[in-house]
Amino acid sequence: MTRKNFLQGRLSLISTIAAFAFAAAAQPARAADDDAAVLSLVRQHVAAQASFDVQTLAALTADNYAEVSPMGDVDTREKMLAFYAPEKKTTAPLITVEEPFVRVAGDAAVLIARLAVTVQAGGQSRAMALRASYVAKKEGPTWKLLSAQYTGIAPKRPAP
Numbered sequence: 579m580t581r582k583n584f585l586q587g588r589l590s591l592i593s594t595i596a597a598f599a600f601a602a603a604a605q606p607a608r609a610a611d612d613d614a615a616v617l618s619l620v621r622q623h624v625a626a627q628a629s630f631d632v633q634t635l636a637a638l639t640a641d642n643y644a645e646v647s648p649m650g651d652v653d654t655r656e657k658m659l660a661f662y663a664p665e666k667k668t669t670a671p672l673i674t675v676e677e678p679f680v681r682v683a684g685d686a687a688v689l690i691a692r693l694a695v696t697v698q699a700g701g702q703s704r705a706m707a708l709r710a711s712y713v714a715k716k717e718g719p720t721w722k723l724l725s726a727q728y729t730g731i732a733p734k735r736p737a738p
Contacts, residue, residue: 612721613680616687616714619721621675623712624693630667632659639723640715646727648708671697685716692731707731 619638626634636659643655653661677692693708709731713724 612682612687612716615721616680616682616689616712617675617678619714619723620678620689620691620710620712623723623726624673624675627662628670628673630662630664630670632662632664635659635662640717643723644725646725648728648730669698671695687714687716687721688712689714693728706733 622634623638625631626638636655639655639658641655643658645653645658647653672695674694675691676694679690681688689712691710691712693710695706695708697704697706707730709729711727711729713726714721715724716722
Protein backbone atom coordinates (compact mmCIF):
# COMPACT_ATOMS: atom_id res chain seq x y z
CA MET A 579 0.00 0.00 0.00
CA THR A 580 1.40 3.36 -0.96
CA ARG A 581 1.55 6.25 1.42
CA LYS A 582 -0.99 8.15 -0.72
CA ASN A 583 -3.53 5.28 -0.55
CA PHE A 584 -2.94 4.96 3.18
CA LEU A 585 -3.60 8.68 3.75
CA GLN A 586 -6.71 8.62 1.56
CA GLY A 587 -8.06 5.60 3.44
CA ARG A 588 -7.32 7.26 6.77
CA LEU A 589 -8.99 10.51 5.69
CA SER A 590 -11.99 8.54 4.48
CA LEU A 591 -12.22 6.78 7.86
CA ILE A 592 -11.90 10.08 9.74
CA SER A 593 -14.60 11.65 7.53
CA THR A 594 -16.95 8.73 8.14
CA ILE A 595 -16.43 8.89 11.91
CA ALA A 596 -16.99 12.66 11.87
CA ALA A 597 -20.22 12.22 9.88
CA PHE A 598 -21.53 9.65 12.37
CA ALA A 599 -20.58 11.88 15.30
CA PHE A 600 -22.37 14.85 13.73
CA ALA A 601 -25.49 12.77 13.05
CA ALA A 602 -25.50 11.44 16.61
CA ALA A 603 -25.13 14.96 18.03
CA ALA A 604 -28.00 16.26 15.86
CA GLN A 605 -30.39 13.48 16.93
CA PRO A 606 -31.11 14.75 20.50
CA ALA A 607 -31.89 18.23 19.15
CA ARG A 608 -34.33 16.74 16.63
CA ALA A 609 -35.93 14.63 19.37
CA ALA A 610 -36.33 17.67 21.63
CA ASP A 611 -37.91 19.58 18.73
CA ASP A 612 -40.38 16.73 18.15
CA ASP A 613 -41.20 16.54 21.88
CA ALA A 614 -41.92 20.28 21.92
CA ALA A 615 -43.97 20.08 18.71
CA VAL A 616 -46.14 17.25 20.06
CA LEU A 617 -46.70 19.08 23.36
CA SER A 618 -47.63 22.23 21.41
CA LEU A 619 -50.04 20.18 19.28
CA VAL A 620 -51.81 18.85 22.39
CA ARG A 621 -52.01 22.32 23.98
CA GLN A 622 -53.48 23.73 20.75
CA HIS A 623 -55.99 20.87 20.69
CA VAL A 624 -57.09 21.55 24.28
CA ALA A 625 -57.42 25.30 23.53
CA ALA A 626 -59.44 24.60 20.37
CA GLN A 627 -61.78 22.34 22.35
CA ALA A 628 -62.28 25.05 24.98
CA SER A 629 -63.12 27.67 22.34
CA PHE A 630 -65.21 25.30 20.18
CA ASP A 631 -62.90 26.06 17.24
CA VAL A 632 -63.92 23.36 14.76
CA GLN A 633 -61.58 24.58 12.00
CA THR A 634 -58.54 24.31 14.25
CA LEU A 635 -59.65 20.93 15.59
CA ALA A 636 -60.01 19.69 12.00
CA ALA A 637 -56.54 21.02 11.13
CA LEU A 638 -54.92 19.39 14.19
CA THR A 639 -56.45 15.93 13.76
CA ALA A 640 -55.84 13.23 11.18
CA ASP A 641 -58.73 12.13 8.97
CA ASN A 642 -58.92 8.82 10.86
CA TYR A 643 -58.79 10.42 14.35
CA ALA A 644 -60.81 8.77 17.12
CA GLU A 645 -61.07 9.40 20.84
CA VAL A 646 -62.29 7.68 23.95
CA SER A 647 -64.35 10.14 25.98
CA PRO A 648 -64.25 10.31 29.78
CA MET A 649 -67.54 8.37 29.65
CA GLY A 650 -65.87 5.54 27.74
CA ASP A 651 -67.50 6.26 24.37
CA VAL A 652 -65.43 5.88 21.21
CA ASP A 653 -65.99 8.94 19.05
CA THR A 654 -64.90 9.30 15.43
CA ARG A 655 -63.40 12.54 14.17
CA GLU A 656 -66.77 13.50 12.66
CA LYS A 657 -68.59 12.98 15.96
CA MET A 658 -65.92 14.94 17.84
CA LEU A 659 -66.11 17.83 15.37
CA ALA A 660 -69.92 17.83 15.56
CA PHE A 661 -69.73 18.04 19.37
CA TYR A 662 -67.67 21.26 19.08
CA ALA A 663 -69.93 22.89 16.46
CA PRO A 664 -70.20 26.66 17.11
CA GLU A 665 -73.95 26.50 17.75
CA LYS A 666 -73.30 24.05 20.62
CA LYS A 667 -70.78 26.32 22.32
CA THR A 668 -71.11 26.57 26.07
CA THR A 669 -68.95 28.06 28.78
CA ALA A 670 -65.92 25.84 28.75
CA PRO A 671 -63.95 24.90 31.85
CA LEU A 672 -60.40 26.13 32.28
CA ILE A 673 -58.10 23.26 31.28
CA THR A 674 -54.34 23.17 31.64
CA VAL A 675 -51.94 20.51 30.40
CA GLU A 676 -49.69 19.36 33.24
CA GLU A 677 -47.06 16.66 33.75
CA PRO A 678 -46.51 15.99 30.03
CA PHE A 679 -44.69 12.74 29.32
CA VAL A 680 -43.72 12.49 25.64
CA ARG A 681 -42.25 9.55 23.73
CA VAL A 682 -41.35 9.90 20.07
CA ALA A 683 -40.51 6.91 17.85
CA GLY A 684 -39.80 8.02 14.30
CA ASP A 685 -42.97 9.53 12.84
CA ALA A 686 -45.17 8.44 15.77
CA ALA A 687 -45.49 9.91 19.25
CA VAL A 688 -47.39 9.32 22.47
CA LEU A 689 -48.05 12.05 25.00
CA ILE A 690 -49.54 11.29 28.41
CA ALA A 691 -50.56 14.27 30.54
CA ARG A 692 -52.67 15.34 33.45
CA LEU A 693 -55.43 17.74 32.45
CA ALA A 694 -56.32 20.03 35.36
CA VAL A 695 -59.92 21.13 34.91
CA THR A 696 -61.62 23.98 36.74
CA VAL A 697 -65.38 24.29 36.25
CA GLN A 698 -67.41 27.36 37.26
CA ALA A 699 -71.04 26.61 38.16
CA GLY A 700 -73.46 28.59 40.26
CA GLY A 701 -70.74 30.95 41.44
CA GLN A 702 -68.72 28.01 42.72
CA SER A 703 -65.44 26.70 41.40
CA ARG A 704 -64.84 22.96 41.22
CA ALA A 705 -61.51 21.35 40.39
CA MET A 706 -61.06 17.92 38.86
CA ALA A 707 -58.46 16.15 36.78
CA LEU A 708 -58.21 13.76 33.87
CA ARG A 709 -55.34 11.64 32.65
CA ALA A 710 -55.15 11.99 28.89
CA SER A 711 -53.20 9.91 26.39
CA TYR A 712 -52.62 11.23 22.88
CA VAL A 713 -51.17 9.48 19.83
CA ALA A 714 -49.75 11.67 17.07
CA LYS A 715 -48.20 11.03 13.70
CA LYS A 716 -45.92 13.19 11.63
CA GLU A 717 -47.21 14.10 8.18
CA GLY A 718 -44.30 15.79 6.43
CA PRO A 719 -43.12 18.49 8.83
CA THR A 720 -46.47 18.63 10.69
CA TRP A 721 -47.71 16.56 13.62
CA LYS A 722 -51.40 15.54 13.71
CA LEU A 723 -53.38 13.76 16.38
CA LEU A 724 -54.54 10.23 15.62
CA SER A 725 -56.31 9.59 18.90
CA ALA A 726 -56.95 10.73 22.43
CA GLN A 727 -58.23 8.93 25.50
CA TYR A 728 -59.49 10.67 28.62
CA THR A 729 -59.72 8.94 32.01
CA GLY A 730 -60.98 10.65 35.16
CA ILE A 731 -58.61 10.82 38.11
CA ALA A 732 -60.45 10.04 41.34
CA PRO A 733 -59.95 12.65 44.04
CA LYS A 734 -57.75 11.59 46.92
CA ARG A 735 -59.73 10.32 49.87
CA PRO A 736 -58.95 11.57 53.34
CA ALA A 737 -57.02 9.19 55.53
CA PRO A 738 -59.29 7.17 57.88
